Amino acid sequence: MKLCYLFVIASLAMLAADDPYAEQLFQKHCASCHDSEAGAGGRIPQRSVLKTMTPAAIQKTLESGVMKAQAAPLSADERLKIAALLGTAVTVERKREEIANPCLSGAVWGSGPAWASWGGGLANARFQSAKDAGLRAEDLPRLKLKWTFAFADTSTLRSQPAVYRGRVFAGGQDGSVYALDAATGCVDWATTVPAQVRSGIAVGEAGGKPAVFFGDSAGYVYALDATSGKQLWKMRPDEHPASSVTATPVFYQGRLYVGAASREEALSISPGYACCTFRGSESAVDATTGRVLWKTYTIPDVAKSRAKAPGGGDAYGPSGAGVWTAPALDPERDTLYITTGDNYSDPPTSMSDAVVALRLSTGEILWSKQFTAKDAWNSSCQLPGKVNCPDSDGPDFDFASSAILVPLRNGRRALLLGQKSAVIYAVDPDRRGQPLWQARIGEGGTVGGIEWGSATDGRNVYVALSDIRFEVELKPGSSDRGYNLDPNKGGGLFAFRVDNGERMWQTPPPGCHDRRPCSPAQSAAVTAVPGVVWSGAEDGHLRGYSTSDGRILWDYDTAHEYQTVNSVPGRGGAIDVAGPVVAGGMLFAVSGYPARGGLPGNVLLAFGLEPSNSTARK
Numbered sequence: 001m002k003l004c005y006l007f008v009i010a011s012l013a014m015l016a017a018d019d020p021y022a023e024q025l026f027q028k029h030c031a032s033c034h035d036s037e038a039g040a041g042g043r044i045p046q047r048s049v050l051k052t053m054t055p056a057a058i059q060k061t062l063e064s065g066v067m068k069a070q071a072a073p074l075s076a077d078e079r080l081k082i083a084a085l086l087g088t089a090v091t092v093e094r095k096r097e098e099i100a101n102p103c104l105s106g107a108v109w110g111s112g113p114a115w116a117s118w119g120g121g122l123a124n125a126r127f128q129s130a131k132d133a134g135l136r137a138e139d140l141p142r143l144k145l146k147w148t149f150a151f152a153d154t155s156t157l158r159s160q161p162a163v164y165r166g167r168v169f170a171g172g173q174d175g176s177v178y179a180l181d182a183a184t185g186c187v188d189w190a191t192t193v194p195a196q197v198r199s200g201i202a203v204g205e206a207g208g209k210p211a212v213f214f215g216d217s218a219g220y221v222y223a224l225d226a227t228s229g230k231q232l233w234k235m236r237p238d239e240h241p242a243s244s245v246t247a248t249p250v251f252y253q254g255r256l257y258v259g260a261a262s263r264e265e266a267l268s269i270s271p272g273y274a275c276c277t278f279r280g281s282e283s284a285v286d287a288t289t290g291r292v293l294w295k296t297y298t299i300p301d302v303a304k305s306r307a308k309a310p311g312g313g314d315a316y317g318p319s320g321a322g323v324w325t326a327p328a329l330d331p332e333r334d335t336l337y338i339t340t341g342d343n344y345s346d347p348p349t350s351m352s353d354a355v356v357a358l359r360l361s362t363g364e365i366l367w368s369k370q371f372t373a374k375d376a377w378n379s380s381c382q383l384p385g386k387v388n389c390p391d392s393d394g395p396d397f398d399f400a401s402s403a404i405l406v407p408l409r410n411g412r413r414a415l416l417l418g419q420k421s422a423v424i425y426a427v428d429p430d431r432r433g434q435p436l437w438q439a440r441i442g443e444g445g446t447v448g449g450i451e452w453g454s455a456t457d458g459r460n461v462y463v464a465l466s467d468i469r470f471e472v473e474l475k476p477g478s479s480d481r482g483y484n485l486d487p488n489k490g491g492g493l494f495a496f497r498v499d500n501g502e503r504m505w506q507t508p509p510p511g512c513h514d515r516r517p518c519s520p521a522q523s524a525a526v527t528a529v530p531g532v533v534w535s536g537a538e539d540g541h542l543r544g545y546s547t548s549d550g551r552i553l554w555d556y557d558t559a560h561e562y563q564t565v566n567s568v569p570g571r572g573g574a575i576d577v578a579g580p581v582v583a584g585g586m587l588f589a590v591s592g593y594p595a596r597g598g599l600p601g602n603v604l605l606a607f608g609l610e611p612s613n614s615t616a617r618k
Contacts, residue, residue, distance in 0.1 A: 019241035021273055022085035025078055029070065047086065055080075055087030055194045055218065056175045060153065075481075077266045080195075081241070084218050089194035091222070091231040100566040103186040109210075109227075110166025110182075115581040116203040118160060118248035118326040119453070120527075123405040126455035126579060130530045134585030137531030139609055140544055140554040143587065146608040147185035148562040150570030151176060155600035157590035159214065160200030160248065160525070160578035164226070168588055169212050170604050171197030177212065179229060182586055185565035185606060189229035193222055198244055200326075200578060204251025206232055207288045213256055215245020221258055223290060233290035237283045242267060248326045249285075255293065256285040257336060257360075259323025265344050268378035268388035269474075269481065274314035275378060275388040276344035277304060280322035282336075282358060294363035298323065298340050298351045310391055317390070320344035320376070321352040325402040325453075328415070330429070334360045337415060337429065339399035343376035346390040352376075353398045355417055355433060369433030371419055372397040382446070382472045383481070396446045397421040401453040401525070404461070405429065408499050416461050416498065418450030424463050424494075426501060437501030441494050442467040447596065448490070452577050453525030455533060457547060460504055462533040465492040468521035470596055483597035485538075487512040490521030493535050493545055507550035512539050515559065517597050525579030534587070536575030538598055542589055542605075556607075558591035559599055573601030585609055 026034075033044050050058065062071040062079045071079055096102055113132035120126050130136060135143070151157065151172035161170040167188060168180045173196045179188040199215035203226060210226035219240070223232040237245065238260040247259035262278040279299035283292055298321035320343040327336040336358050343352045353372040358365055376392035386393070397420050404416040414436055417425040422444035426436040442449060442465045451466040469489035475482045491509030496502065512518035519538040526535045532553065536542045540559030543552050558572035572591035576598065580589040586608045592601020 019081060019085055022081040022241065024272065025074065025082055026085060029074065030082065050086040051088055053087050054090055055083040056192070058087045059083035075266070075270060077263050078270060080217065080263070084195070087194065089218070091194065091234070092192045093229050094190040094192065099187045099190050100568065101186050103181050103188045107181070107188060112166060113583040114165065114203070115163045115583045117162070117250055118200045118202070119328070119402060119404070120581070122250070122252060122329040122331070124326060124328045124402045125404055125406065126453055126525060127457050127528045128582045132584070133529040133582045135529055135532070135582060135587065135609070137546065137553060140532065142610045142612060143554060143607050144610050145556070145605060146586070147606045148564045148570055149178070149180060149185050149566055149604045150562065150564040150568035151602045152568045154602050155592060155594055157592045157602060157604070158577040159197045159590070161581055161588050161590065161604060162201040162203050162212070163581055163583040163586070163588065164203040164210065167226070168604070168606070169201045169203060169226070170590070171201055171214055173197065175216070177214070177224065177229065179226065182584065182606070187566065191224055191229035191231070194218065195220065198246050200248035202249045202251050204256070204287055205254070211287065213249045213251060213287070215247065215249065215258065217244050217263070219243035219245055219260070221245055221249060221256070221285065221290070223287065235285065235290040235292070237285070237292070237295070238281055240278045242278055246324045250326050250329060251287060252329055252331065254287050256287050257327050257329065258283055258285060259325065259327070259338060261322030261324045261341060264319065265378045268344065268380040269383060271387045273388065274316060276319035277316050278319055278322070278344070280320065280340060282323050282327065282338050282363070284363060296358055296363040296365060298356065299349050310386060310389060315345050315388065315390070317345035318343060318347050318349045321349060324400050328403045328405045329360065330405055331360060335366065335429070336360050337403040337405065339401065339403050339417060342396055342398035343390070343392070344378045346376050346392055348374040348376045348392055355403055355415060355427065357429065367432040369427065371417070371425065372421060383474060397444060397449070400451050404454065404456055406456055406458060406498050414498060416454065416456060418454050418463055420444055420447070420449035420451065422449035422465065422467065424450060424454065424461065424496065426498065439496055439501050439503060441465050441492065447523065451523040453579060455526045455528040456498060457528050457530065459498065460495045460547065461498050462526055462528055462547070463494045463496065464522035464524070464526050464535045465494065466490055466521045466523040468519050468523060468538060468596065485517045485519045485597045487516065487518045487520070490519055491537060493522065493526070493533070493550060495547065495550060505550035507545060507552065509537065510541070515539070515599070517599065519598065523576045525577070527579045527582060529582055534580045536580065536589060538574045538576060538593070540573055540575060540591065540599055542575060542580065558589070558603070558605060559601070562603055564603070570603040571601050572603050572605070573599030
């Protein structure tokens, strides 16, 4: 496709100040009633009244409330944009009398092991030592469900919880964030933010006090007081109207490191959306104030070109290369490592589908290595007409999992990188990404291959395979996509030696036999302790595997109804994105993920050890 460079009428900064596409959607679908004189003074709320509501409340009305029929032609991302345009973003701390199952007043902070980040540490190993885990392989027969907490207004849970000083911090798609007692599940505090909690939860310190950090679907990063839930600050790492924060912030010495991605890839399915103008970035943020200390883009600041996409839509480029993942930090070498997404539109760029090394102190790009060139793709490529699909048309092999930094026995080091191509790579971070080994575990593809994260105990790396397969179609009269899952494709867990890539074992998925819809795919991040690696699956099962030979040692089916400690109806479903976290003899996992036709759910599950027979006799 030949691109002609033109002057773009609205700069990206102007796009950030207001959202032209959201306003266009409002005028087309809503303004005739909500901006009309006929509606003023009647039962139809005018725009000024809608401005008194939160975006989450408006979105709920559009998706399941009185405006569901009117909003049916809109995609889920378009409904979110209208809600963000009209609503007022307010963070609300719930009063004690509004909380079900509150902890006793004056509850004190505990002590003990933590899991306070996406990867369980700066290197993103997703590994907990035996001492801090409090769980061993021989303990698994005694690992039982201790309590269940349910989120009231959601059917999706993707945010990974954090454990810190006897508390579990968890966030939901309804914007709610809870501090729970790790032992009992009682609620210490509850706060609701204006948009869906999209990233995992991280805990660090702001001004010398514990703080909770996370990102939302509207592109904001929050800091909450960990003792009260009070908002300390919120900021937007990128002002593009479609920006979102999927990457869990990483806290280190008073700073947060956070990546920015966007929802443009999904918005591209709408013929009226001019795709695309977002470019990914990584930022360092002062953890006490929310002030940006440095910001580095994955696409240079170049003039945007405009032309017609092959399917007839307006196209801008280059775009994309979002950062969906938590960085791996290497403070001794003043370096952090990020992995990047694909381009959304042509022309493709050199830092998409790549690992990028940045200077920790300044954000300077030190080097980058691309693994799939010319990977420009967006969601319209899946649908007939491909209205905004670039000429490159994929293969959508970008990175959704974080880099893992691991020492090798020969004194060298490796970065372990799992790609949606279904290839796991080891590269040398001290030789600008020089290849060490690679291994293929599946076919790869859109939401296929290696999705949200592998784990390593230093000897092996444990890699889960998604390769989820489905048919996609637009729902009649709507811009929403419908999915039909293939119950026979995807899944499996693999172990490779970190020093040479030798495959140690492979365990196929047990399969989907007793429920529909179902997929055996294992997309969620995996977690390891000595002797055990845990992997959740789209079929709702959370399984513990032997690290020595891959045998399934423990299997819990989360997809059923629960009695919950907060008396909210609870049900488990598919497991995706968030991996389990382990600390102090407890394992915590979320269940429920209806995206792409999966099983919905709304529960946080807490597992602990029952007393052994010898302990019980004493």
